[in-house]
Amino acid sequence: MARRSHVQTTINGETVEFLCEPRQSLLEVLRDELHLTGAKEGCNNGNCGACSVILDGRLVNSCLVLGVETEGKSVETIEGLAAPDKLHPIQDAFLENAALQCGICTPGFIMSAKALLEQNPNPTEHEVRYWLAGNLCRCTGYDKIVRAVLDAAAAQ
Amino acid sequence: MRDFSYIAANTIPEAVALLDEKGESARILAGGTDLIVQVREARRDVDWIIDIKSIPEVNALDYNADTGLTLGAAAECYKIYADDAVCNAYPGLIDATKIIGGTAIQGRAAVGGNLCNASPAADGIPPLIVLNATCVIAGPNGEREVPVEQFCTAPGQTVLKNGEMLVSIKIPAPESNSSSFYLRFIPRNEMDIAVVGAGASVVLDDAKQTIVSARIALAAVAPTPLYAEEASALLAGQEVSDEAIDAAAEAAKAIARPISDMRGTVEQRTHLVGVLTRRALNGAIERVREAT
Numbered sequence: 001m002a003r004r005s006h007v008q009t010t011i012n013g014e015t016v017e018f019l020c021e022p023r024q025s026l027l028e029v030l031r032d033e034l035h036l037t038g039a040k041e042g043c044n045n046g047n048c049g050a051c052s053v054i055l056d057g058r059l060v061n062s063c064l065v066l067g068v069e070t071e072g073k074s075v076e077t078i079e080g081l082a083a084p085d086k087l088h089p090i091q092d093a094f095l096e097n098a099a100l101q102c103g104i105c106t107p108g109f110i111m112s113a114k115a116l117l118e119q120n121p122n123p124t125e126h127e128v129r130y131w132l133a134g135n136l137c138r139c140t141g142y143d144k145i146v147r148a149v150l151d152a153a154a155a156q
Numbered sequence: 157m158r159d160f161s162y163i164a165a166n167t168i169p170e171a172v173a174l175l176d177e178k179g180e181s182a183r184i185l186a187g188g189t190d191l192i193v194q195v196r197e198a199r200r201d202v203d204w205i206i207d208i209k210s211i212p213e214v215n216a217l218d219y220n221a222d223t224g225l226t227l228g229a230a231a232e233c234y235k236i237y238a239d240d241a242v243c244n245a246y247p248g249l250i251d252a253t254k255i256i257g258g259t260a261i262q263g264r265a266a267v268g269g270n271l272c273n274a275s276p277a278a279d280g281i282p283p284l285i286v287l288n289a290t291c292v293i294a295g296p297n298g299e300r301e302v303p304v305e306q307f308c309t310a311p312g313q314t315v316l317k318n319g320e321m322l323v324s325i326k327i328p329a330p331e332s333n334s335s336s337f338y339l340r341f342i343p344r345n346e347m348d349i350a351v352v353g354a355g356a357s358v359v360l361d362d363a364k365q366t367i368v369s370a371r372i373a374l375a376a377v378a379p380t381p382l383y384a385e386e387a388s389a390l391l392a393g394q395e396v397s398d399e400a401i402d403a404a405a406e407a408a409k410a411i412a413r414p415i416s417d418m419r420g421t422v423e424q425r426t427h428l429v430g431v432l433t434r435r436a437l438n439g440a441i442e443r444v445r446e447a448t
Contacts, residue, residue, distance in 0.1 A: 002161045022162035022205065025192070045193045046261055047347070058234065058263035064192050065264070066185075068162050069207060112259065133346035134258020 009070040011036070012080025020067040027051045029067035030077060038078035038107045042136070049135030052108035053077050059115035061134075078107035081114070090114055093152035094145075101139035109135045113149045121156055123149075157196045164207040168294050168323060171208055176296045176319030178204045184321055186214070186230035187264035189257065190273040213323055214268070219245060224329040229268030229322040234259075236267065246327060247443055248283040248336025248355050255279055255340065258347050268322050274308040277376035281308065282355030283338045285373035285383045289327045295320035305373070308380035333368075334359040335447065337439030340375070341428050350376045351420040354408070354432035358440045360396070367391045367441075372404065372433055377412035377425055384408040387433070396441055405433040 004019040011034070020029050027044075030036045030053070042048035044063045051062040054076035081088040087095070090113050100106045109132065116123060116131045123131070128149045129142070137145060162185075165171035175182050181203035185191055194200040208214050209230050216228035219241045227236070233253040236242055243250050249267070256265055256279050270280035271291070281304070289304040296319045304325065307314055316322065336357040340350035353375030359368040370391040372384040387407035394400040414425035 002159055005162070021159070023157040023159055023195075025157075044196065046189055046257065049258065049260060052260050055263075058232075059260045060263045061189075061260045064187075064189050064261075066162065066188065066192065066205075069185075069188075069209075071164075115259070130346060131259050134260050 005068050007068055007071050009072065010074040012076060018067070022066060022068050024067045025063050026053070026055075026065040026067050026070055026075070027062040029070075030062060030075075033067075036077055036079050039111075040104050040107060042104065042108075047134075047136070048105070048108075049112060049132075050105050050108040052111045052135065054111055054115055057118075059112055076111070076114075078111055081110065088114075089155050090117070090149070090152040093148040093155065097144045097148035097151060099140060099144040099148035105135060105137045105139075109137070109145055113152065116149070117153055117156065122153055125150060158198060158202065160195065160202050160205050162205050162207065164210050166210050168211060168213060168321075171206055171211065171321055172294055172296060172319055174204070174206050175321060178206075179318050182206055184208055184272070186266045186269040186272075187232060189261050189265040190269065190275075208321070216324055217242070220329070221245075222329055225325075225327040227267060227325040227327065229272070229324055230266045231268065233262035233265050233267065237262075245330050246283070246287055246336060248286060248338045248357060248440065249280075249327075251338040252279040252283045252355075255346070268325060271304070271307060271325070272314060272316070272322055274310075274312050274314050274380065276308075276311055276379055276381065277350045277353065278381060279338065279340060279350060279353055279375065281381040282353055282373035282375050283336060284325060284327070285381060286336055286338075286355045286357035286371040287327045288357075288371065289325050291322055292324045292326060293320050294323045299323070301326075305381075305383035310379050331359050333362060333364060333444050335440045335443035337436045337443065339432060339435055339439065341432060349419065352376050352414070352425050352428040352432055353381075354429065354436040356433070356436035356440045358391070358437065358444060360441065360444050364445050365396055367394050367396060367400070370404070370437065370440075372408055372436070374408060374412060374429060374433075376419075377414040377429055382411060384411055384433070386411070391437075401434050401437050404437065405430040408433040 040050040042050035214228040214230040267280040338355040340353035342348035
């Protein structure tokens with residue numbers, strides 16, 4: 001078996017060190033090694049977006065990144081969003097709009113929405129829908145999610 | 157996932173030496189959006205993954221209005237469409253980079269990786285063909301160049317030999333009164349694999365009425381993306397007209413040799429080649445005429 005590598009990275013602003021096998025995806029490292037279980041495994045092949053995280057400022061599917069690739073990089077996950085006593089405005093908007101049912105897709109949608117609003121603080125509905133096309137939801141349909149993102153943008 | 161070793165190469169010679177030593181058990185990692193899935197699903201037997209993203213040359217995105225574009229093999233889609241000069245010069249390439257996967261895929265996936273993955277349905281390849289791109293390949297015996305339409309040899313297969321890697325893709329500077337266009341047919345709005353894809357580039361005369369030259373390329377209708385050479389040649393010297401465009405579309409249909417699968421039938425795909433070729437040509441012509 002390939003040797004476990006020592007990796008140092010920044011996760012949600014904190015320096016983190018971990019050991020992982022080369023074959024472990026960033027998603028597996030987050031969930032199994034670091035016990036950050038917010039990012040979800042849906043398809044494990046880049047279609048569903050449930051594992052979306054932000055890597056060095058870019059939205060990525062953490063199932064399609066190797067843990068060893070994150071050496072020296074910065075990772076943002078859903079766990080880093082809320083302050084101890086206050087939800088992030090996107091999280092508030094998802095609650096207010098009832099933009100979730102089972103919740104499996106929600107962390108991915110919220111990270112994707114965060115990446116969108118950082119780049120485009122005032123998106124049109126069309127832009128929101130295209131940006132979120134890589135995030136799948138099987139419960140709500142997408143309308144409430146899109147409204148939540150537009151509300152979050154308006155509230156900024 | 158299958159067990160493998162990971163090495164981050166820092167230079168081209170280092171990556172080439174590793175590839176040469178490990179042979180077919182090694183594979184280059186750029187964005188990983190195809191490779192990681194293939195290894196996970198046991199579709200590739202890989203013992204060594206060589207990450208090239210720390211190598212400066214493969215991250216190049218250098219555009220010069222006189223010499224054209226050097227596109228590093230690992231330059232991600234998002235970086236390409238964020239560059240205004242590249243967007244203006246090669247709109248057909250931009251069409252493709254914006255529809256390869258969704259946002260999260262475009263944050264990692266590279267056009268060079270799309271090329272090396274050699275899918276018959278690759279959206280990134282027809283635009284490169286119509287833009288006259290050249291592949292710069294490094295290997296144990298130095299560098300060589302291959303026209304992009306000769307790069308893919310079969311589904312998942314390329315001209316790369318053991319020890320060789322794609323370093324960059326060179327695209328000539330656009331001629332005046334020229335533009336390009338790519339589109340595909342899919343049953344959804346986004347996030348799907350082309351049933352058929354078609355790209356076109358055109359050069360018009362100063363009056364923007366006559367086609368000086370054109371190039372047409374097709375995806376998902378043969379084992380590799382195709383350059384529709386005869387269809388392209390038919391347009392040279394023709395006045396822009398529905399008849400000329402229809403004739404080119406018919407010639408493009410004649411070289412399509414699609415299969416029937418879950419995405420479409422032979423009949424549907426052949427029909428789509430005609431429709432999409434017309435739209436790609438008209439789209440490219442429209443872009444030339446819109447430009448001031």
